[in-house]
Amino acid sequence: MVLTCWWGFVHDYKEMSHTKNEREDVMFSKDQTESPLVDDDNCGGGAGGGVVLKKGPWTSAEDAILIDYVKKHGEGNWNAVQKHSGLLRCGKSCRLRWANHLRPNLKKGAFTQEEEQLIIELHAKMGNKWARMASHLPGRTDNEIKNYWNTRIKRRQRAGLPLYPPEVCLQAKQESHSSSAVNGGDRGPHDILQNNSYEIPDVIFDSLKANQSVLPYVPELPDLSASSMLMKGLGSSPYCGFISPTIHRQKRLRESTAFFPSYTGAVKSEGPLFEQFQDDMLDKAARSFELPFPIEPDPTAKNSQSFGVFLGSHAISNGNFSASEPTLEAVKLELPSLQYPETELGNWGTLSCPPPLLENVDAFIQSPPPTSGVESDSLLPRNSGLLDALLHEAKTLSSAKNHASDKSSNSSTPGDIAESSNFNICETDRENCGEPLSPVGHSATSLFSECISASGSSLDGQPPIETFTESHVKSEPADLVLTPEIQKETPIQLDSNCPDNLFASNWLDQGSGFDKDQTIMTDAIASLLGDDLSSEYKNMAAATSISSQAWGLGSCAWNNMPAVCQMPELP
């Protein structure tokens, strides 16, 4: 029968297919009669001629019929399939099935690192042109790429990471510039890149200005003006960097807690349980959010003011909060996550040489108070390994700093994907492109640095934080490869020079109007965190930036921004 010859034809396909197909093999006869049927009107064409066509998952027999048809008649004229083969599928469905699953030479399985890199680069250049991207990836379908990308978006969104590594941004942007000059300004990936790395802050600041009142959660930002392109080009929130309000509460809770290990891992691992820190952090955050502006002048005061849902860390961890409690969400949004996508980091980290990458993180290592220096892993008895990697990277960074005299020269070459941090990209990008800054990286990072520096007191008197148990860290095995050698590395020596104004000053020079917002946010965050916590925040920044292979740091700061922006503007 047809099924027999089909088997060999799509042998590879069957090997890679899900068990669902195998089930369908068994259920074939049943499917033929009981599967949902639908009129062909939905398929656009009139090929069915009123015949009720089948929808839903394809059965093996249907695949066989389609394959047989294509072998006889070739591809195309899909609406004729139903006529000639009797297959009760509309042409559209046939084309899709063939293109995505049945045609020969289809690659199945996970994308290779090369493919992933290519996809990212192509997306940076093309945007959501899946079919065009697929043409660059032999054996891959547009649908596959699209799914991959959407998954990637979700992951990065959850992790608060930018979609593109710096060099991809820069490269695509440059190419876009040149191509737009030729093509007359064809809006392409550049927009998306802007959205990704440059325009977002505009959204933030615009929305900050626009929202004079407290908007703890802003599912839809008001007129985004210049940044409206963001939504336009990207369709929806995934690109925005905001954690979607629709994300399930539990999920966000999980992710918010996932951040803490990295944080605590970056600081001294002694003292009270992290839970206490969490309580403290949340307490302060909640207090700051609840209080009307101006914020309490003494942020370090640990008053016992009730703050509604913020009743302690357990309230967070046990998921008792309603997702409709915006304040909590806002606070949680502020917390960088260490849940970096397993593929991206590993991918970008391995695609180019990791060491140079670290030197660019240098600028973000905030000066820790003398007592808060990161200890060696010997002091991290419950180090999950991820922390070790952080320490190692930080150490590498420290040593690399000695050689990093000229950061501006880091304008990356288009292949060195992982060689510069997110900050560096923005810096580089601005320098190279010389365009009015719209700075995701910048504004976000500036803000981040700013919020750190604004509350410059140390951790003196602040009990060190105890590290987490491994169980707190969501496992992302591919994020960091930890070798024994790495684990033996000496502790980080965090740079005590605060590059806070490194980016912010540029902003101000650009007349971006950021100064006002910056001040607001600085004050807000300083008040939010309090002196001691802000110091810890520094360490958090360092740890987070390192762990994210640097280029994600901007988004860590970025990830912090929504909550900040949701705060009311000072009167």
Added chain:
DNA sequence: AAAAGCTGCAACCGCTCTGCG
């Protein structure tokens, strides 16, 4: 162990583009 939630993939839907009469 069971239930709930999350993730990723396959397929569908609706729109746009293109070719043709």
Added chain:
DNA sequence: CCGCAGAGCGGTTGCAGCTTT
């Protein structure tokens, strides 16, 4: 130039399997 049909594309949805609680 207009309308139609086919083809293609991008966004969205549904579901099965996996993970977490």
